[in-house]
Amino acid sequence: DAKTTQPPSMDCAEGRAANLPCNHSTISGNEYVYWYRQIHSQGPQYIIHGLKNNETNEMASLIITEDRKSSTLILPHATLRDTAVYYCIVRPHGSSNTGKLIFGQGTTLQVKP
Amino acid sequence: DTAVSQTPKYLVTQMGNDKSIKCEQNLGHDTMYWYKQDSKKFLKIMFSYNNKELIINETVPNRFSPKSPDKAHLNLHINSLELGDSAVYFCASSQPRGSGFSYNEQFFGPGTRLTVL
Numbered sequence: 569d570a571k572t573t574q575p576p577s578m579d580c581a582e583g584r585a586a587n588l589p590c591n592h593s594t595i596s597g598n599e600y601v602y603w604y605r606q607i608h609s610q611g612p613q614y615i616i617h618g619l620k621n622n623e624t625n626e627m628a629s630l631i632i633t634e635d636r637k638s639s640t641l642i643l644p645h646a647t648l649r650d651t652a653v654y655y656c657i658v659r660p661h662g663s664s665n666t667g668k669l670i671f672g673q674g675t676t677l678q679v680k681p
Numbered sequence: 682d683t684a685v686s687q688t689p690k691y692l693v694t695q696m697g698n699d700k701s702i703k704c705e706q707n708l709g710h711d712t713m714y715w716y717k718q719d720s721k722k723f724l725k726i727m728f729s730y731n732n733k734e735l736i737i738n739e740t741v742p743n744r745f746s747p748k749s750p751d752k753a754h755l756n757l758h759i760n761s762l763e764l765g766d767s768a769v770y771f772c773a774s775s776q777p778r779g780s781g782f783s784y785n786e787q788f789f790g791p792g793t794r795l796t797v798l
Contacts, residue, residue: 604787611685611771611789612724653722667712667775668737669787671724 572656577676586643588675590656593637598660601632603641605652615641646679684708685790687772693796694762702757702793704772713755714773715747730755767797
């Protein structure tokens with residue numbers, strides 16, 4: 569599975585957009601980009617995933633560059649409850665997919681009042 | 682209703698003991714997982730079962746034995762507990778979709794904090 573690189577920590581003001589970057593320069597054609605987050609003392613929570621098109625759901629937007637070597641997770645109006653560790657994960661679909669998630673160190677997002 | 686539940690939430694025990702952690706999901710998923718999160722917060726896959734069959738075993742010591750009595754349950758039994766087994770253990774489930782085996786979203790339980798003294 570491709571490796572991802574994320575900044576270890578970021579701050580964001582409450583109510584502002586939080587933009588979390590992720591580099592995955594070795595991503596291959598059948599690998600999707602997934603984002604999960606882990607709020608303190610809870611299990612990880614799925615946020616969003618995508619292949620090459622931008623995606624949006626009720627939680628966030630995912631912007632993937634045209635060459636697919638990097639992506640950005642956008643939380644449009646961050647709240648204090650969005651303070652968490654955010655994980656960017658790439659994973660293949662298809663017969664090589666065992667379903668397992670390989671977590672890196674993630675980005676600790678601190679939303680401040 | 683809780684989608685993925687684990688019991689117990691906390692487990693404190695002595696070195697050398699044998700203990701079990703239970704996991705149940707009510708989502709109707711075919712695939713269940715165990716992950717371990719160590720003291721440095723590094724989260725790592727241990728096992729995965731699909732329809733009660735083992736499909737992932739990430740070189741976990743054989744003191745750890747997962748058991749899946751049915752596809753809604755995946756229990757983790759640990760023999761001869763060691764200090765290094767202290768961690769938070771998370772259970773998760775997902776549903777393979779379509780012929781491309783797209784697992785998409787995994788649902789995680791609240792975790793079991795195991796402390797070995």
